[in-house]
Amino acid sequence: MSDALPSGSTIGILGGGQLGRMLSAAASRLGFRTHIYEPSADCPASHVAHRTTTAAYDDADALAAFAQSVDVVTYEFENVPTGALDLIEAQAPIRPNRRALAISQDRLAEKQFLQGLGLATAPFAQVDTLDDLQTALNSIGAPAILKTRRFGYDGKGQVRLNTNNEPATALATLEGAPAILEGFVDFSLEASVIAARGLDGAVSAYDPGENVHEGGILRTTAVPARLTAAQRNDAVLLAGKVLNALDYTGVIGVELFVTPRGLIVNEFAPRVHNSGHWTQNGCTVDQFEQHIRAITGWPLGDGARHSDVRMENLIGDDIVRVPDLAAEPATALHLYGKADTRPGRKMGHVNRVLGPVR
Numbered sequence: 001m002s003d004a005l006p007s008g009s010t011i012g013i014l015g016g017g018q019l020g021r022m023l024s025a026a027a028s029r030l031g032f033r034t035h036i037y038e039p040s041a042d043c044p045a046s047h048v049a050h051r052t053t054t055a056a057y058d059d060a061d062a063l064a065a066f067a068q069s070v071d072v073v074t075y076e077f078e079n080v081p082t083g084a085l086d087l088i089e090a091q092a093p094i095r096p097n098r099r100a101l102a103i104s105q106d107r108l109a110e111k112q113f114l115q116g117l118g119l120a121t122a123p124f125a126q127v128d129t130l131d132d133l134q135t136a137l138n139s140i141g142a143p144a145i146l147k148t149r150r151f152g153y154d155g156k157g158q159v160r161l162n163t164n165n166e167p168a169t170a171l172a173t174l175e176g177a178p179a180i181l182e183g184f185v186d187f188s189l190e191a192s193v194i195a196a197r198g199l200d201g202a203v204s205a206y207d208p209g210e211n212v213h214e215g216g217i218l219r220t221t222a223v224p225a226r227l228t229a230a231q232r233n234d235a236v237l238l239a240g241k242v243l244n245a246l247d248y249t250g251v252i253g254v255e256l257f258v259t260p261r262g263l264i265v266n267e268f269a270p271r272v273h274n275s276g277h278w279t280q281n282g283c284t285v286d287q288f289e290q291h292i293r294a295i296t297g298w299p300l301g302d303g304a305r306h307s308d309v310r311m312e313n314l315i316g317d318d319i320v321r322v323p324d325l326a327a328e329p330a331t332a333l334h335l336y337g338k339a340d341t342r343p344g345r346k347m348g349h350v351n352r353v354l355g356p357v358r
């Protein structure tokens, strides 16, 4: 641990949502302080962090003061503006590195990167104009999904294209944003691997989880996933390949489609991931602590799974179920402290511990 940041150092976190909140809690368990940078007031992470700066991502003075006050900077969302990173980078290391972030910000760059590693992706084509879309549809076929290259999350910025809908109408809904067309993958299930790479290059992966999405939003993750031993192995190996190729430091979430022909990579998130929340109650060291360990140069912790877990997101009005959930046996509640409930808003999650790993 010679290059490691000592306990007591300050970790800067860009973004103050639930991921920043859970990262802060994990950091404080190891004696670190966290400083959150977030434009909106009273953010979930501010309730548990040592310090919060409430400022916009183009506020150069606030960014400089933030960067000066921390020993390392990480982020809890992909869409951090490049200008903010330019200012921060002059003062403090950013982990995971900017290349990982830049690739994940652009679905086209991400798909090209994954293909370059020899990993399978859905067929895809760049779409800037209606002509591009017609050409892409001719080669990829329908059904397909048109997605904005940037700023999409939880299924936003996406339109399905079937044989009977009008390409021009679909393209118009993206309001001129650069896009890609992806072939529709006929998957038997969705899975994800949460993996980490330390500052020393050591890699550790959690057991892959099985994900169910509803309306583009993650609903549940279950471990063990219904995967063969070979699929499990492939999933972990491909996550390691991505981590090494990016010379990555921190936790990554890699989303996969499982098909009879093998695993297809959907996308990766260069951060802790919703589908890794089960690790809080299924592993000795969860994804949040693992990320903190990685970015501070500590040795990676033991991510072996000791329990079978089913994580369920509490979305919007699900929050009214909290009294019942709080009374359930073997169920851990994780609430994010959000004052306003809105449809589609992630308010918390529960981890149901189903029993020890057999």
Ligand code: AMP
Residues within 6 Å of the ligand: 122, 145, 152, 153, 154, 155, 156, 182, 183, 184, 185, 186, 190, 213, 216, 255, 266, 267
């Ligand atoms: P994404 O924003 O790319 O993570 O997409 C959100 C969800 O939409 C995924 O988890 C899938 O359930 C579905 N989806 C996205 N892309 C595809 C695809 N090419 N084929 C089939 N389903 C997809």
